[in-house]
Amino acid sequence: MIEWWNGIPVFERFFWIVAFPSSVIFVIQTIMTLLGIENGHDFEVHNLDMSQDLHEHNILGNENSLGILDVKFKLFTIRSITVFFTVSSWAGIVAERHGKEHLTSLLIAMSLGFIMMLVVSFIYYFVQKLTEEGNMDINNAIGKEGEVYLTIPKQGEGSGKIQVVVQGVLRTMDAVTYGEKLATGEKVIVIKVVDNQLLLVEKIN
DSSP, rough: OOOHHHHSSSSHHHHHHHHHHHHHHHHHHHHHHHHHOSSOOOOOOEEOOOHHHHHHTTSSSSOOOOOEEOOOOEEHHHHHHHHHHHHHHHHHHHHHHTTTTTTHHHHHHHHHHHHHHHEEEEHHHHHHOOOOOOOOGGGGGOOEEEEEEEEEEESSSSSSEEEEEEEEEEEEEEESSSSSOOOTTTTTEEEEETTTTTTEEEEOO
16 A cells, blocks of 8 residues: 555646545445435535526526425535545546646646536435425415515506515515505515415504
């Protein structure tokens, strides 16, 4: 073992030092996921909220009457960082073994690691979104307090949108009111569900 380690070039050792622990953590995370041990929440190091931009560019599809989830795109999580270090370290080792220059090996390692980091983050983002949408019951919004997101016209003359926490997730949902116009930012409470697609709300005094 010592002879093998001493035979590795100094620069390549850096990649091996990173590869060992990150690979072990990656394997453990994979096994936990397959066994269903994870609780579905990945520790968030930094939350990059791309949901609004994605909606504006129609990447996530049009908003519908059952409500759009405010699921946040999490780039820097324990899972994605583990993937980054695992992929980048092994990519660096392969590059070094193929005689690439040190700088080239480093660039290849960082690039592949970041690409896989994005891929994994997007996969978990869409899986979480689809899972939450599939389990959502609009009737669970009744009695919940929320906030007007898009102005709601008075006397049922049209619909607006509110943001309300339903089943533990902040959602943007279509809403109407039979009272006065409700401006963005006003606090409301959900009274009932209309036609199984609209939330009837009233202002909280």
